[in-house]
Amino acid sequence: MRAWRALLGAQHRLSRVLDLELQAAHGTSLHDHEVLIILSEQPDGACRMADLADQVALSRSGLTRRVDRMAESGLVSRQPCPVDRRGVLARITEAGRRALEAATPVHVAGVRQHFVDVLASEELAVLAEALERVACAWPGAGLTTAGQAAGA
Amino acid sequence: MRAWRALLGAQHRLSRVLDLELQAAHGTSLHDHEVLIILSEQPDGACRMADLADQVALSRSGLTRRVDRMAESGLVSRQPCPVDRRGVLARITEAGRRALEAATPVHVAGVRQHFVDVLASEELAVLAEALERVACAWPGAGLTTAGQAAGA
Numbered sequence: 001m002r003a004w005r006a007l008l009g010a011q012h013r014l015s016r017v018l019d020l021e022l023q024a025a026h027g028t029s030l031h032d033h034e035v036l037i038i039l040s041e042q043p044d045g046a047c048r049m050a051d052l053a054d055q056v057a058l059s060r061s062g063l064t065r066r067v068d069r070m071a072e073s074g075l076v077s078r079q080p081c082p083v084d085r086r087g088v089l090a091r092i093t094e095a096g097r098r099a100l101e102a103a104t105p106v107h108v109a110g111v112r113q114h115f116v117d118v119l120a121s122e123e124l125a126v127l128a129e130a131l132e133r134v135a136c137a138w139p140g141a142g143l144t145t146a147g148q149a150a151g152a
Numbered sequence: 153m154r155a156w157r158a159l160l161g162a163q164h165r166l167s168r169v170l171d172l173e174l175q176a177a178h179g180t181s182l183h184d185h186e187v188l189i190i191l192s193e194q195p196d197g198a199c200r201m202a203d204l205a206d207q208v209a210l211s212r213s214g215l216t217r218r219v220d221r222m223a224e225s226g227l228v229s230r231q232p233c234p235v236d237r238r239g240v241l242a243r244i245t246e247a248g249r250r251a252l253e254a255a256t257p258v259h260v261a262g263v264r265q266h267f268v269d270v271l272a273s274e275e276l277a278v279l280a281e282a283l284e285r286v287a288c289a290w291p292g293a294g295l296t297t298a299g300q301a302a303g304a
Contacts, residue, residue, distance in 0.1 A: 003276045004166075004263050006283035008186075011163045012207065013287045014156075034160075055164065111156050118289045123282040124155045130275040131158035135165050137270045 018110045025106045028099060031056065032070055033107060036100040039076065039092035046091035048081055075099055170262045177258045180251060183208065184222055185259060188252040191228065191244035198243035200233055227251055 019030035038055050039045055053063040067090050070076045075096035081087030092100070116124065171182035190207050191197055205215040219242050222228045227248035233239030244252070268276065 001260070001263060003271075003280040003283070004267055006280045006287065007159070007163060007166075007267075009287035010283035011159060014159075016206070054168070108153070111153060114289060115156055115159075115286055118286050119155075119282050123278055126275055126278045127282060128155040128158045130271050130279060131155070131162035134267055134270050135158065135161035137266060 014111075014114055017114055018107060021106055021110045022103055026099070026103045028103050030107075031058070031066060032075065033100070033103055035066065035070065035090070036075065036092060036096050039090060040097060040100055044091075045097075046079075046089045048084070049088045049090055052090055070096075166263075166266055169266055170259060173258055173262045174255055178251070178255045180255050182259075183210070183218060184227065185252070185255055187218065187222065187242070188227065188244060188248055191242060192249060192252055196243075197249075198231075198241045200236070201240045201242055204242055222248075 015030055022028050022030055022033055034056055035052065038052060039047055049060070049063060049067065052067075053060050056063065058066060067076060067078065071078055074093060076090050077093055079089050079091060081089045119127070167182055174180050174182055174185055186208055187204065190204060191199055201215060201219065202212070204219075205212050208215065210218065219228060219230060223230055226245060228242050229245055231241050231243060233241045271279070
């Protein structure tokens with residue numbers, strides 16, 4: 001339990017400081033930034049809302065509220081999913097890509113300062129390998145629809 | 153960045169599976185469970201809302217909504233803070249302590265199965281030590297009011 005509490009503590013505090021830094025520099029929240037990163041890494045810049053909810057630490061309703069706000073700011077657009085009539089896609093806009101590009105140096109510097117520089121390189125290697133194993137260790141891991149994850 | 157992405161990924165997916173397990177067994181969310189754990193560990197079972205927000209991955213408004221819902225369910229009560237006229241305390245109720253006690257075996261078994269058992273004991277030791285260092289590495293870490301954290 002000590003390692004698990006440490007994981008939660010580190011993630012909470014890192015998220016908080018990275019969020020404060022992004023807000024101060026660009027007025028973007030860390031959660032918005034994470035959504036933009038995920039969308040920008042999709043081949044066509046779009047992702048089903050159900051799959052996006054799986055990848056960020058948000059409930060479906062929390063993600064809907066967030067994407068609504070981001071759409072109002074012009075960072076993303078929402079559209080019906082062409083392959084699933086009940087699905088909705090969130091797509092990063094050109095403005096979203098520019099906001100992501102502008103905020104990335106601040107975010108990367110923050111991760112370096114508050115995480116990478118605090119750790120020895122062997123620790124980073126152990127962390128990366130161990131935590132990737134944790135992330136992939138249960139059947140619902142990875143890109144799944146909410147339905148699949150709930151049934152796992 | 154690989155270790156940081158792995159940390160986020162592991163935390164998201166662990167939180168999701170632990171949440172599903174708690175919801176299935178007891179109808180409690182992982183976030184509610186975390187709030188109850190923190191309150192139960194305070195000497196008098198109470199914590200200022202501002203300090204509580206610092207310890208869970210929630211904004212002030214998100215925490216207010218959550219504590220409102222938990223108060224409706226009778227798990228916590230809200231009351232004015234005796235030492236800070238603007239402050240509000242959340243306090244765990246007897247029903248909250250019983251709910252926490254009932255859900256704890258499911259939560260502990262989940263952490264064991266999805267986290268501890270996936271890792272070697274040396275990995276767990278490195279993780280705990282490294283991540284505790286990360287959690288304490290910046291001036292705003294630990295129990296601070298939101299005002300202090302924002303100014304850090």
